[in-house]
Amino acid sequence: xxxxxxxxxxxxxxxxxxxxxxxxxxxxxxxxxxxxxxxxxxxxxxxxxxxxxxxxxxxxxxxxxxxxxxxxxxxxxxxxxxxxxxxxxxxxxxxxxxxxxxxxxxxxxxxxxxxxxxxxxxxxxxxxxxxxxxxxxxxxxxxxxxxxxxxxxxxxxxxxxxxxxxxxxxxxxxxxxxxxxxxxxxxxxxxxxxxxxxxxxxxxxxxxxxxxxxxxxxxxxxxxxxxxxxxxxxxxxxxxxxxxxxxxxxxxxxxxxxxxxxxxxxxxxxxxxxxxxxxxxxxxxxxxxxxxxxxxxxxxxxxxxxxxxxxxxxxxxxxxxxxxxxxxxxxxxxxxxxxxxxxxxxxxxxxxxxxxxxxxxxxxxxxxxxxxxxxxxx
Ligand code: URA
Ligand code: ZN
Numbered sequence: 001x002x003x004x005x006x007x008x009x010x011x012x013x014x015x016x017x018x019x020x021x022x023x024x025x026x027x028x029x030x031x032x033x034x035x036x037x038x039x040x041x042x043x044x045x046x047x048x049x050x051x052x053x054x055x056x057x058x059x060x061x062x063x064x065x066x067x068x069x070x071x072x073x074x075x076x077x078x079x080x081x082x083x084x085x086x087x088x089x090x091x092x093x094x095x096x097x098x099x100x101x102x103x104x105x106x107x108x109x110x111x112x113x114x115x116x117x118x119x120x121x122x123x124x125x126x127x128x129x130x131x132x133x134x135x136x137x138x139x140x141x142x143x144x145x146x147x148x149x150x151x152x153x154x155x156x157x158x159x160x161x162x163x164x165x166x167x168x169x170x171x172x173x174x175x176x177x178x179x180x181x182x183x184x185x186x187x188x189x190x191x192x193x194x195x196x197x198x199x200x201x202x203x204x205x206x207x208x209x210x211x212x213x214x215x216x217x218x219x220x221x222x223x224x225x226x227x228x229x230x231x232x233x234x235x236x237x238x239x240x241x242x243x244x245x246x247x248x249x250x251x252x253x254x255x256x257x258x259x260x261x262x263x264x265x266x267x268x269x270x271x272x273x274x275x276x277x278x279x280x281x282x283x284x285x286x287x288x289x290x291x292x293x294x295x296x297x298x299x300x301x302x303x304x305x306x307x308x309x310x311x312x313x314x315x316x317x318x319x320x321x322x323x324x325x326x327x328x329x330x331x332x333x334x335x336x337x338x339x340x341x342x343x344x345x346x347x348x349x350x351x352x353x354x355x356x357x358x359x360x361x362x363x364x365x366x367x368x369x370x371x372x373x374x375x376x377x378x
Pocket of ligand 1: 011043088089221328331332
């Protein structure tokens with residue numbers, strides 16, 4: 001039997017979630033053009049530009065975003081044996097306070113049932129494809145205890161292997177002390193947090209809305225997303241989250257954004273300013289250093305599309321053991337109709353093989369072994 005290949009960064013919009021987006025008229029929403037063309041997924045603030053005709057805003061959304069059979073076909077095509085599926089951005093961040101709990105339970109139950117059904121159906125064939133999931137949290141719920149309850153409930157669902165979350169937290173970012181009960185619950189249940197960007201940077205960072213629009217999704221996705229992740233995890237570090245919750249486990253999307261490259265600089269700046277003035281007083285800076293946190297609390301996906309980024313990630317993580325293969329499917333589909341292989345996948349395979357070429361054991365670990373160990377997959 002060939003070696004397992006595990007994709008830990010692969011998204012779905014469940015049918016119920018897509019139906020909810022279809023009923024909305026403001027970001028995030030799905031628009032169905034009258035001419036029967038592919039629906040449009042309008043989720044980023046920069047997608048909803050009024051100078052762009054509605055039928056062309058955002059990106060096309062086809063069955064690959066929600067049909068699990070299409071996901072399984074994608075896995076077969078690329079030799080992926082196991083996927084840990086997660087709801088895609090912006091998760092449940094935008095829901096009204098009273099809707100968050102019911103939607104998180106609905107989405108998480110749907111994900112759990114999908115995994116159970118797929119694993120049962122394929123379990124008897126030689127072409128086994130296995131699914132697990134990361135759950136979504138009701139972050140806009142009126143009380144953090146509702147989030148904590150869902151973290152505890154997810155522990156009882158057999159296919160759940162962690163939670164996916166964006167960078168806004170309860171609305172004030174991830175250095176918000178009000179998140180402490182959430183960090184405590186994640187730590188106590190040893191639930192892995194998959195931290196993923198969505199909001200990017202303000203248009204002003206790129207030269208204004210016209211400039212952002214001019215280049216489509218390139219600036220928000222190539223630069224906004226990784227910097228958003230870097231800023232979010234740095235705010236966690238600065239506010240001492242990893243001191244107070246030293247057993248927290250966080251998987252960073254896109255190889256940590258730019259964290260591996262900037263870790264030395266971040267640590268140097270902290271070293272020169274151990275005390276911060278925050279909340280009107282003098283606050284002790286983080287005690288555990290960036291490298292220790294990278295080597296004990298942080299895991300990185302290998303979704304970085306190139307050897308320079310992957311080498312930085314492996315170095316920052318203290319070796320290849322904390323790196324996990326991913327694809328970001330269904331985003332970044334093939335560029336030409338009829339293409340079978342997704343370049344977003346083959347580029348990541350190539351970067352892993354190019355970087356670790358002589359170390360076959362390490363390649364096997366990044367492609368699957370690490371995920372099996374870290375996420376306790378069968
Ligand atoms: N674009 C998104 O909106 N989300 C992803 O995860 C990848 C690309
Ligand atoms: Zn993603």
